[in-house]
Amino acid sequence: MDRVLDRELKKGSAELLILACLEGRARHGYDVARRIADESGGAIRFNVASLYGLLYRLEARGWIRGRWIEAPNERRRRTYALTPAGRAMLAEQREGWKLFAAAVSRIAGVEHG
Amino acid sequence: MDRVLDRELKKGSAELLILACLEGRARHGYDVARRIADESGGAIRFNVASLYGLLYRLEARGWIRGRWIEAPNERRRRTYALTPAGRAMLAEQREGWKLFAAAVSRIAGVEHG
DNA sequence: TGCCATATGTGGCAATGGTATATATTGCAT
DNA sequence: ATGCAATATATACCATTGCCACATATGGCA
Numbered sequence: 392m393d394r395v396l397d398r399e400l401k402k403g404s405a406e407l408l409i410l411a412c413l414e415g416r417a418r419h420g421y422d423v424a425r426r427i428a429d430e431s432g433g434a435i436r437f438n439v440a441s442l443y444g445l446l447y448r449l450e451a452r453g454w455i456r457g458r459w460i461e462a463p464n465e466r467r468r469r470t471y472a473l474t475p476a477g478r479a480m481l482a483e484q485r486e487g488w489k490l491f492a493a494a495v496s497r498i499a500g501v502e503h504g
Numbered sequence: 505m506d507r508v509l510d511r512e513l514k515k516g517s518a519e520l521l522i523l524a525c526l527e528g529r530a531r532h533g534y535d536v537a538r539r540i541a542d543e544s545g546g547a548i549r550f551n552v553a554s555l556y557g558l559l560y561r562l563e564a565r566g567w568i569r570g571r572w573i574e575a576p577n578e579r580r581r582r583t584y585a586l587t588p589a590g591r592a593m594l595a596e597q598r599e600g601w602k603l604f605a606a607a608v609s610r611i612a613g614v615e616h617g
Numbered sequence: 618t619g620c621c622a623t624a625t626g627t628g629g630c631a632a633t634g635g636t637a638t639a640t641a642t643t644g645c646a647t
Numbered sequence: 648a649t650g651c652a653a654t655a656t657a658t659a660c661c662a663t664t665g666c667c668a669c670a671t672a673t674g675g676c677a
Binding site: 398399401402403405437438440441442444445448464465466467 | 663664665666667668669672673674
């Protein structure tokens with residue numbers, strides 16, 4: 392998953408992955424990056440720098456909302472939570488992904504996928 | 505499948521779709537575009553102009569080879585066939601797609617996918 | 618003390634597929 | 648016959664995407 396081509400596969404699915412990551416509860420950027428890498432077994436790994444850019448984009452679109460968490464003796468963090476619009480978008484993107492993945496798998500002749 | 509976001513999903517999978525389309529036999533650009541749209545039930549649709557660009561790219565990389573077909577009383581066409589390198593790349597991209605699709609579906613919480 | 622993982626941020630970049638536009642031919646309907 | 652849609656290829660420019668290099672700062676551990 393580290394070839395040039397695979398990099399392109401990520402385009403468009405990054406938002407879905409992040410939104411899905413935030414579905415359960417709010418998380419900060421670094422955590423999202425780590426979770427995506429972990430949950431995918433290392434198959435999908437975003438550059439942290441890319442991650443922040445993505446988060447800003449999602450926030451600008453009103454799908455997530457950031458909040459600074461500053462506790463004493465703790466590193467400052469900005470956690471992001473899904474907004475209602477973000478939840479709707481997540482559902483929409485899930486549906487889109489399902490259709491898309493099924494179509495690609497079918498044409499590519501990949502079983503189940 | 506006509507939202508802005510879905511457009512981005514296509515990036516990276518276009519090559520796999522085209523290579524898979526040419527696996528059975530050589531086809532010309534317009535035909536490839538039509539087949540992808542048809543086989544996906546209209547879910548995935550490439551702009552013909554994009555398709556030609558993609559074909560040139562694949563040819564430049566040595567994965568497909570174009571050949572002008574000029575028969576009397578027929579429109580001139582350029583058909584593309586997989587090269588051995590293209591066949592190898594198709595196999596590689598299939599594998600990459602399988603891993604990627606499984607990972608995304610898992611994180612996104614989409615069943616089977 | 619030094620180093621690494623954590624945590625966020627910015628600026629510039631390469632690659633992708635889209636869009637607009639152009640040209641030409643075939644076939645079909647009016 | 649005429650006009651229009653579908654077929655078929657081609658090119659130039661464009662918006663968007665995630666990557667990369669780099670910068671800053673803190674917490675934990677040896």
